[in-house]
Amino acid sequence: GRVAKDTTFRVWSLDTINKLHPSSSLRDLKAGFNSMIWIDGKGKQLLSIQTDNLRNRELNPSDLRSREYFRKIINGQTWRFRDDTVPTPGHPLDHEPFAMQSIKSYKSVEPEAVISIESKASGAKVLITATRLHSVMDPLLLPGYGFCIVDDTGMVWFHPQSVKNMEENFIDETDHARELMAAIRGRASVFMQLKYHGKEVQLKIAPIKDIPLHVIVFHEIDYIKAPIILSAGISFFSYGFLLTILGIQLLV
Numbered sequence: 001g002r003v004a005k006d007t008t009f010r011v012w013s014l015d016t017i018n019k020l021h022p023s024s025s026l027r028d029l030k031a032g033f034n035s036m037i038w039i040d041g042k043g044k045q046l047l048s049i050q051t052d053n054l055r056n057r058e059l060n061p062s063d064l065r066s067r068e069y070f071r072k073i074i075n076g077q078t079w080r081f082r083d084d085t086v087p088t089p090g091h092p093l094d095h096e097p098f099a100m101q102s103i104k105s106y107k108s109v110e111p112e113a114v115i116s117i118e119s120k121a122s123g124a125k126v127l128i129t130a131t132r133l134h135s136v137m138d139p140l141l142l143p144g145y146g147f148c149i150v151d152d153t154g155m156v157w158f159h160p161q162s163v164k165n166m167e168e169n170f171i172d173e174t175d176h177a178r179e180l181m182a183a184i185r186g187r188a189s190v191f192m193q194l195k196y197h198g199k200e201v202q203l204k205i206a207p208i209k210d211i212p213l214h215v216i217v218f219h220e221i222d223y224i225k226a227p228i229i230l231s232a233g234i235s236f237f238s239y240g241f242l243l244t245i246l247g248i249q250l251l252v
Contacts, residue, residue: 033051033129033130033131034050034051034105034112034130034131034132035048035049035050035051035129035130036048036049036127036128036129036130037049037064037127037128037130038119038121038123038124038126038127039064039070039119039124039125039126039127039128040123040124040125041074041125042065043063043064043065043066043067043070044061044063044064045061045062045064046123046124047124048061062106062107067101067103067114068099068101069099069100069101069103069114069115069116069126069128070116070126070128072099072116073099073116073117073118073125073126074125074126077099078097078098078099079097079098079099079100079210079211079212080095080096080097080098080210081095081209081210081211082095082209082210083095096117097117097118098115098116098117099115099116099117100113100114100115100116100211101113101114101116102114102157102158102165102166103130103166104165104166105130110132111132111137111162111163111165112130112131112132113130113131113132113133113137113158114128114129114130114131115128115129115131116128116129133158136149136158136160137158137160137162137165138160138161138162139160141160143223144219144220144222144223145217145218145219145220145223146159146160146217146218146219147159147160147215147216147217147218148160148164148170148215148216149208149213149214149215149216150170150184150213150214150216151212151213151214152184152185152212152214153169153171154169154170154171154172154180154181154184155168155169155170156168156169156170157213170196170216171184173196173197174194174195174196175194175195177192177194177195179192179194180192180194180205183205183214184205184214187207187214188205188207189204189205189206189207190204190205191203191204192204192205193221196218199220199221199222200220200221200222201218201219201220201221202218202219202221203216203217203218203219204216204217204218
């Protein structure tokens with residue numbers, strides 16, 4: 001269908017759409033995204049569907065020409081997940097090409113993940129979905145454990161502390177460890193021990209299939225040693241205390 005008959009930018013809330021069109025396929029997606037935006041070939045927003053009831057409505061929509069998720073679709077620099085199964089009628093072997101970017105929203109300045117595809121709507125070239133990936137953005141973790149998703153340059157796309165998204169380079173924070181750089185360059189799955197933010201960590205790095213990103217999972221060595229040292233200290237104190245009691249009993 002056609003997104004808009006003119007160039008006027010429109011913003012709709014998801015609640016409004018569901019009230020006007022109760023059978024809308026967007027009914028169950030409220031918790032799944034922050035906004036969906038249709039963009040023309042010049043980076044101009046044509047239509048935006050938001051889940052915040054327009055509390056932060058953009059009366060002057062942002063120019064999105066500089067966003068990587070827009071440029072990659074326009075320039076054909078997309079990613080594609082490959083399906084290893086045998087294709088069947090109606091189920092093609094390859095999934096739809098897409099682009100992705102970790103960003104800070106122009107509107108809210110909050111960290112978001114944006115996934116973009118080529119738009120099928122007349123008048124629009126790119127369709128994007130902006131969302132918060134809760135599994136990789138500020139999740140609850142055990143003390144001393146962490147992870148991040150980095151690109152081929154070491155730039156952190158997603159981190160448990162989402163304020164570090166696109167603000168930290170993992171290679172820089174590990175003093176350009178050669179083993180880490182080699183693993184990223186060779187897209188290898190490797191265990192290693194190195195210093196991250198000056199602390200000794202054990203980590204595993206592994207490439208994400210079909211796209212130029214890598215998952216790094218790590219834990220701090222001190223958090224492993226601490227319980228052992230504490231347990232040994234308690235045992236030593238208990239043993240010493242027991243010997244003291246026995247000594248007193250013998251004296252008495």
